[in-house]
Amino acid sequence: MTQTNAADDNVGVNASQVDSHAHSNKDLPLLALGAIGVVYGDIGTSPIYAFRQAMHVRPGAAESSTEILGLLSLIVWALTLTVAIKYVFFVTRADNNGEGGTLSLMALARKTFTNPPVWIMVLGVLGAAMFYGDAIITPAVSVLSAVEGLRLVAPGMERWVVPITLVIILGVFAVQRFGTAKVSIVFGPVTAIWFLTLGISGLSHIIGNPTVLLAINPLLGLEFLFTHIGIAFVVIGAIFLAVTGAEALYVDLGHFGRKPIVLAWFGLVFPCLLLNYFGQGAFVLNVGVHNVQSPFFEMQPDWALLPFVILATLATIIASQAVISGTYSLTQQAIALNMLPRMMVLHTSETQSGQVYMPQINTMLMIGVLMLVVAFGSSDALSNAYGIAVSGVMVVTLSLLLVVMWRNWKWHPAAVIAFGVVFALIDGSFFAANASKLFQGGWVPAAVAAVVSVIMWSWMSGRRRLAEKTRRDEVPLQFLVDNLSKKKPTLVPGTAVFLTSDIEGAPTALLHSLKHYKVLHEQNVILTVRTSASPRVADDEKVTIDSYNELFSRVVVTFGYMETPNIPKALALCRKLGWKFDIMSTSFFLSRRSLKPGSKPGNPLRFWQDRLFTRLAKNASDATEYFHIPTGRVVEIGTQVVL
Template sequence: MTPQSVAGLPLNTAAPHAPDRSGPGRTATLTLGAVGVVYGDIGTSPLYAFREALRPAAADGATQAEIMGVVSLLLWALILIVTLKYVLFLLRADNRGEGGILALFALVQSFPQRSGAVFFLGVAGAALFFGDAIITPAISVLSAVEGLKLVTPVFEPFVLPIAVGILGGLFLIQSGGTGPLARWFGPITVLWFLAMGAAGVVQIVAQPAVLGALNPAHAIGFLGEHGRVAFVVLGAVFLAVTGAEALYADLGHFGRLPIRLAWFALVFPALSLNYLGQGALVLGNPQALSDPFFLMVPPWALPGLVVLATLATVIASQAVITGAFSMTRQAIQLGLLPRFEIRHTSETESGQIFLPAINVLLLTGVLVLVSEFRTSSALAAAYGIAVSGTMIVTTALAYRMLHRVRRWHPLLAAATVVPVLLIEGAFFAANSLKVPDGGYVPLLLGAAIVVMMWTWATGTRELYNRTHKQAISLEQFVRSIEKGSAARTPGVAVFLTSDPSATPPALLHNLKHNGVLHEHIIVVTVETSYRPRLDDADRVQIDRLSDRFDRVRLRFGFMETPNVNRALGLCRRRGLDFEGRKTSFFLGRRKLVARPEIGMPAWQDRLYILMSRFAADPSDFYHLPRDRVVELGSQVAV
């Protein structure tokens, strides 16, 4: 059985039940949660964004015009990219209430005229997200812990070990679930934003002239006067908007209104005040450029700010890790990755999941980055290119969505997205200058993941097509069995297969080797919809093939974990008569063998086989009762 098949069948278009977000109390709770989860990443950018953006221009001493220009660039990046694109536009480009690059990809792919370009965009966007998920915890935690050096130089040799310890502990607690801690994320992050805003206000009062940076003329003048240096600065300015993808990805968890309220009421004002405050500080004291964020506060408040910053970066890292888990589950369901083991860490929240393999890969990547780059300034060179690439992919998919799904005229759709694409293209080009200094890291990671996803999707499709051509029609098999004299054994046998029209290989092997068939046989196919979640009304389709044979199609959304055993309970309520405790589940266990003369090139065959070995046991993935599962093996060439 292949890992999954994606359903292209027309489904009931009624949206699944969304969480109840009505009422001011519920909205306030979700808004508080959004502050902690959605804005954790972008909320830690002030730790390093202004410092790294101004440094290239201040190599020979920062002038007032340069400081004002960089602050203006930061503010208008927040306005144009985060506010206009994500908060006001993309939050409306949802897939039945769900957001994120794979949700947008699934929405576009679910409509006619699918294309290889759309597939590549979806895969590339997801791959770049994983690169970002490795860099974000490393640079965020390092930048916070580096504040200890300002408390006392005694801490300087211990910055790296402390950061490694915090990151290691963060990944180690993932297996137990973070639900009990999550209730503190919102309040702590609110306190973080309030502290950032207050620190900025104090400096603005001392240097009110910095408010002139709100005028975009300063940003435009800086870009026009500084040539190549301005291009380098633009790459660092982009650090201020990293984390904006979380706005879109967490749409399904919090809803459009709470995310917008959090942005306009707290996050955007706090970020703006802080960047203005850092600019004001450097205007009055150019030496403060060494670490303007922490130097904004008096020495007595510095230890508390360092602790609060560390907590904020841990929360931001947790949000990125959770996002990587969720993205992986979506990629598995959409057929882009093998069935990695998925553990649920909450009995009530389906979104709280843990993937051991992904956790180990993320931890390894983060620790390698920290040990190799050692400082947040060095890591800043590797940061930004993955995020800017993901943003471009999202914008391109948004055009496709407006044109194909919303039925906008192509010129109107282009007029909407091209200005955003030009801005993001400039950011991407500026970040490309970082490639020799570390920007190659996320690009290499992304390229490797693209190759893996492309190989898995291509190999699974070719394997399915090859076995389909060689398969025996299920209807033909049923007719021959009804006329034959094969021995019957009591009970119900459920055979899982990826091809609903073909006789499951496990069924043929069972008949060949055991010479018997069960009294009641149910052939089950698990399909993934391009919708994020499905109602029970759309979950099950039952076809009665004969008095003895039934064919069942179980459909799951790409954000759901398929629970076959529970879904079969729906079949009993629909009139399919069988007793669960007397049911045996038969699975086909395939041993893949590389055959270079067919299918993919030899190197891809070997990669596909290697990836298949990391797939979770289908009994666990599909939530089958292990004491009633029978596996029958066969050898298949790829």
Template sequence: MQAHSKQALAGITLAALGVVYGDIGTSPLYTLKECFAGHGLPVTPGNVLGILSMIFWSLLFVVTLKYVIFILKADNRGEGGIMSLMALARQAASGKRRGLVVVLGLFGAALFYGDAIITPAISVLSAAEGLEVIKPELEAYVLPMSIVVLMALFLIQRFGTASVGMLFGPVMLLWFGTLGVLGLMQIAATPQVLAALNPLYAFDFLVKHGHDAFLALGAVVLALTGAEALYADMGHFGKKPIRLAWFNLVLPALLLNYFGQGALLMTDPSAIRNPFYLLAPSWALMPLIILATLATVIASQAVISGAYSLTRQAIQLGYCPRMGILHTSAKEIGQIYMPFVNWGLLVAVMVVVLAFKSSGNLAAAYGIAVTGTMLITTLLAYIVARANWGWPQPLALAVTSFFLVIDTGFFSANALKLFSGGWLPLLIGLAVFTLMATWKRGREILVERLTEHAIPLDSFVENMESFPPSRVQGTAVFLTSTLQGVPHALLHNLKHNKVLHERIVLLTMQGEDVPYVAPAERVRITRLSNSFWQVEAFYGFQETPNVQEILDLCAQQGLEFEVMDTSFFLSRETLLSTARPGMARWREQLFVWMSKNALRATDFFHIPTNRVVELGAQIEL
């Protein structure tokens, strides 16, 4: 039994290696090169040791101490990620503080989309740039090769990652093994590079170079990209496999490779043009380019899957309109495909690749999204440590302040790159934040308008039972967004058809601040009268509502449905932007546009299309 559990743990750890560490595992392709080439620093032994020391201690403090040890504690019923952390912090906050938590969480999530666009672009470009090392004349093929690889990556998304996912772990195992071996060979030839383990080299570099060192700090953060994936993928693999993979393979392989590149630069400063590929002997260059391309595709796959998952969470938490969600695996609930998100990312990635053309140009744009999300994660973690873990304030302040100082330093260094590419992730983040905030506020205003003139439910039910209209056979299910007031679709049906079904069920979907809701807690049934029932269905932010599942659970509690004798009534609102107080007119018009393009409730909730009746209603915002 123990041997079996160890085998299972090894399998999960290998899978985590493929999905979780793709992004941070491909950082050696470009990080050290950008630390020097991106800022014009002379490649001297002192500077090499200073940069390496900063990379080493950054990996130790930020990734190991902050994410692997501290942040992984903040699990929301086993799930992680910035939206999950926001949900945890929101439960503990109240009033204005609750609003601040939501704003922080939403902006952190919005920045992730900037990361999801830039990561595939910079990773694949940096892998393809190995062609220039083989022969400078091949530079013309870097961009076309990158475009072909990226297009293929997005085109295969609809088939899901279940079939190719099994290859991710072994490929990344080979990748990290290769990183370690290449670095170790060079370290053995120049062992004095290990002096960079001394933090005084980092301190001395910062003091001597001042402004230039601060700029270099903005490139050092490239070694940390993908740290958020540790937390975001916790629900898929668990803490233990993620920690095992980091300490036993990923961290040693990364350090060996970075120090190996540093050792090469100490003996051959001209290798700065591409220190990663120049670590390898000439005969191994082409196989290494192929392996690097596979690794960057895997890194991109993890970020794309993360964008799907984050979008589903936003939909369930009420910050995003309904979109099509396809499950690509019968076994893994987390493996989904969202066509709209996929094609949107593809277009954005292609625009970025064609606009920036090289990994060096893109490096300036990369850091702000990553460091911004890191900063927000630390702030939210403080609230969770105080409210959820019961930490005393001095301890919570001491721990989070330590991380906050580091995060602020990295963010400030990257903020200096605002006009040389850093504007891109900020622009993407602001656009996504605006969309999410507008959708949330628009839905709140819509509910307010619907309830303004709504008839109280209790008195309506009592009146219908006392003075019943004509009744027809069967069950009518009315989907409504609120428990208060009579649904518009019910009033319209009664007004125009002048009949009611013999059984009326008011169905409301409720999104919860938890990833999953247990089947036993999924449905709450309230009998309002002899013929009126109220059903509340609860779903977590990692789940997709399904009406058939709700009907089955209702049957287990005694409220049975015959699908062919049941009609589903939906209200289809036509929204009009007005001058009434609520939102700015441009935001109202944006909300109207988003509503028009949202997936129909019939498709999203998987309601049998031949049993649906839609009744229109015109609402002024």
């Protein structure tokens, strides 16, 4: 065989791609503004309910000012340690060629091993599954908490809070099909105004009671926990609401790059969040703990209350949009990494390949969010369900980050252990505190994460067993090529491309074509599509061509897990390698497998897994559509496989 080009499954990326989002300094302010809207929309809405929930779990002792300062201290240091230090300083550095997120971190950790251990994949599955649990909670609790501000504007409108919330959520999901490119232009400015309003609102109350700044002392927070040991877990669970959305710093890393995200955090987001939380504390101390129900809204002057509710609603819609878009991106990555079955992916932008819309995911998310709003009815009740999924993602991120620190960054084991112990204590406390609310609503995201984990694991396990079974029954490709070169069947003009996932075996479609048609094309290409552990693959490294003889060639196309697999476009690159690819003279042969579960119920786990896998495979999107192959050039040959 003559090798024309070289590429492997873990294909590298040249220096120009290491940070594909690197921009000149003149672009930095614009990117930072965009990051404010997309990255920090979720954490920016936390002040609406975080301090309120923390204040409600205090036991109401006589020395209430000490308790308020203690709660504020815990919020300040949760933001500092978890977001500013862990995520901004460390996690955002663990990029996989510029991309972030749980699956990117998993791929980065796996690349450090010759034979990656199974537990890294398990962590990736768990992290991705828990993100789905978070995705149905965030829009519900964010929008509901903002609309609840109407109770203060017009108490008679309380019964309309849930219906208005439902209408807003329906609208948010309905416009997803049109894409977020045009709408997202206003995300940054609106969210920037939101943060400035948060800061100014808080500062006006701090000036009236500057003693609230004593909460900077971390000892006040620790003292609160030790003197309220009986409710410590409940308090930590409420405090955690202040840092929900921190994972977006890493998930959206590939959209903006690290510099704009860091600049936006320290330049605007962090200071404004601190000012607002201190301002809420100062307001509570001024008017008395027992006279406040919702400090975020009540500390606003009467004339500003309605505009504030409108601005808060816009901010929560933006926060919801960010997590919905993130769910599409995560699903697209999971499909590319063979962790989920193929689904319809629609591109909503002609210039930005990352802007996608997935109808199936959109519908499932919308139904889940609407059901939560109706079932819980208030942000107070929903806050109990919030946190367990996000804190779980943080634990997974920390675990994978430690692997990267040790094996990729070459940190000394002692430094890795020290870092791990400190943040495992913090993240572990958050997770345990949220897990304690399992029966108060925390079971919702936990159940969603469990279902998604089962689906992912069943899909990967089913694919593995199907590949093993197919490999046992197949004919070696080299054997078939040698035989056909000795005894050629009737040749017909044109090129036939046979898709197969197995690089060694003869494609089932080729065998059945020979069996039924008894002819062979003048040019026959055995095409295998692979997914790289890198998010994107350079065009000059995307395609490999190996020539067997004058009749047969092997083509391997490697896409990054963030790329949309477009076979015709990829094959057009073969012209540079000597193959004059012409779509109009090419036929694509695909094997459509009809799966049938085995009738042996010996292993109950295997029995229901096979049935779940079969169901998922039947509902998977068509390969022709997924790989963007023109339907008029496709020949599908059906086969039945018994699992």
